[in-house]
Amino acid sequence: GSFNWLIFLIFCCFEENTIIxxxxxxxxxxxxxxxxxxxxxxxxYEHGNKKYTKVNFxxxxxxxxxxYEIKAKLGDKVKTIVVTGNxxxxxxxxxxxxxxxxxxxNVTKNDYFYTVDGLYQVCEINVKTKKNKYSLGVEEGAIIxxxxxxxxxxxxxxxxxxxxxxxxx
Numbered sequence: 001g002s003f004n005w006l007i008f009l010i011f012c013c014f015e016e017n018t019i020i021x022x023x024x025x026x027x028x029x030x031x032x033x034x035x036x037x038x039x040x041x042x043x044x045y046e047h048g049n050k051k052y053t054k055v056n057f058x059x060x061x062x063x064x065x066x067x068y069e070i071k072a073k074l075g076d077k078v079k080t081i082v083v084t085g086n087x088x089x090x091x092x093x094x095x096x097x098x099x100x101x102x103x104x105x106n107v108t109k110n111d112y113f114y115t116v117d118g119l120y121q122v123c124e125i126n127v128k129t130k131k132n133k134y135s136l137g138v139e140e141g142a143i144i145x146x147x148x149x150x151x152x153x154x155x156x157x158x159x160x161x162x163x164x165x166x167x168x169x
């Protein structure tokens with residue numbers, strides 16, 4: 001139910017420099033999650049289709065928090081996402097034949113993330129303490145955060161969305 005969803009969202013957070021793609025004045029722009037507001041239209045994917053979805057939950061928490069900085073690479077390109085340890089990540093195997101949902105603290109170097117330009121293999125994981133965390137919620141779809149497809153949903157909602165085929169159509 002929605003009660004569980006809200007509880008889940010509260011603990012599922014990004015660090016303040018996470019980049020979110022937003023539609024403003026009919027143009028896609030990138031901005032840090034710290035600048036997101038309720039009702040902003042953020043880039044999401046659902047059933048392989050790109051769309052903009054309204055932010056219906058947004059909250060900043062001020063304190064010191066433990067974050068997982070996960071780096072993934074494709075060739076010489078590296079993408080980094082920084083999330084709390086219990087944030088559910090969408091992980092793939094190298095053939096994209098299996099999709100798994102793991103909390104950030106359970107991601108390993110055998111996992112791959114889907115990004116705006118292909119499948120990246122996790123290459124480095126660091127644990128850091130940082131100030132402030134941000135929770136972001138949308139009605140449906142998986143969001144693109146720092147160019148990586150991630151979820152801000154609970155397992156039941158996530159299961160309806162996979163497999164995410166032809167993300168880049």
